[in-house]
């Protein structure tokens with residue numbers, strides 16, 4: 001007898017998944033065991049890119065998660081509610097769940113995994129981070145014996161696509177965002193992409209897997225890309241950097257608190273993440289004894305994400321076929337404790353800052369003195385251009401404690417020569 005799927009959602013990812021499941025030739029033979037039994041949508045009148053018989057489509061999503069015949073629920077509808085309640089009901093009803101919903105997992109992971117463990121079923125989420133890139137299962141399985149110390153990722157396809165086109169074509173932010181939406185990369189509300197919230201959800205999930213504890217999403221420091229200007233992209237280029245939205249989780253020693261953050265970052269051009277462009281994502285995992293390993297691939301889009309969703313489905317079909325009574329600890333979520341997160345003031349990082357100043361003699365000296373007062377040492381300081389009457393000074397620091405840098409900035413803001421500080425970015 002076939003394994004029956006109840007799919008919640010038939011948008012970009014749902015449609016890609018159904019297309020993949022309906023086109024089996026040359027793929028894994030276990031696909032033949034799968035039956036698309038029910039598909040839940042909001043509107044029955046919408047034209048669909050896939051053919052499904054009328055009794056398969058329904059707007060009653062509760063009836064799918066409560067149907068005893070459904071073995072696996074595939075949640076690709078997105079959003080927080082009703083996605084959360086439907087996932088919880090499916091699990092309580094003894095169904096395995098596959099989800100692409102990083103927003104729900106990052107917020108409700110604790111209750112979702114507790115419910116799954118109680119019911120003896122699995123929640124699979126490969127599509128939730130890095131789209132088609134296999135990164136969840138490698139962290140859970142292939143890398144699980146490593147002591148991870150850093151996970152650094154470009155994990156949002158939309159923002160990487162926007163930054164890449166701003167950099168290579170000098171394109172305008174809102175035009176490129178519209179393209180990313182048209183291509184199916186962006187979230188239903190693209191604010192989540194642009195403000196860094198989607199990347200924060202994803203790094204919370206990766207950190208949880210890499211560091212073996214739950215992450216409180218409120219502890220993840222998050223900045224988006226709205227403030228990244230063409231001017232900064234051009235300065236970064238001159239200084240030997242590209243600007244990327246990085247999601248970083250780092251722990252210096254196994255007993256120190258974790259730093260988890262998302263912000264636009266100047267990445268040295270020689271760094272492996274500097275060349276990840278367009279909708280591509282990459283996740284660089286560093287640990288002991290592995291050293292460095294980088295996962296790279298398409299981070300969003302129908303086909304890529306469907307590949308991840310369907311591989312999770314296949315894993316579950318294999319589980320159902322082998323009918324094990326004991327949960328596989330490499331597929332289940334085992335940790336219950338929350339990780340301790342370090343405050344941003346304690347972060348050690350380099351900074352890039354751009355100042356607009358009155359063109360007076362001695363301004364550079366005054367900046368240097370303020371930085372020196374707080375132990376901030378400068379790697380470079382350049383005055384390259386003018387914006388109208390105002391001189392533009394760009395500074396890159398050496399590694400500094402973020403708290404000290406902020407104190408120096410507060411003093412600099414009070415200098416009469418300083419008109420404004422339009423940009424402040426961290427440097428990898």
Ligand SMILES: NC(=O)C1=CN([C@@H]2O[C@H](COP(=O)(O)OP(=O)(O)OC[C@H]3O[C@@H](n4cnc5c(N)ncnc54)[C@H](OP(=O)(O)O)[C@@H]3O)[C@@H](O)[C@H]2O)C=CC1
Pocket residue numbers: 008009010011012013014040041042043044046059061075076077078079081082100101102103127128131184185186187188299300301302305
């Ligand atoms: N797009 C991408 O590249 C990626 C997306 N994801 C994640 O996958 C999930 C789905 O994304 P995507 O496919 O882009 O989203 P879409 O907006 O394209 O599709 C959402 C689908 O869910 C249905 N739906 C939404 N809310 C309801 C509801 N309340 N009741 C019934 N049906 C509902 C919609 O129905 P209808 O069609 O009738 O409107 C639609 O078919 C999200 O969690 C997203 O974060 C993850 C990786 C990549």
Ligand SMILES: N[C@@H](CC=O)C(=O)O
Pocket residue numbers: 128130131155156157158159185186187193198299300301
């Ligand atoms: N909106 C997301 C989709 C994949 O998770 C992105 O742009 O990365």
Ligand code: NA
Pocket residue numbers: 126127128129130131132133134135136308
């Ligand atoms: Na993935």
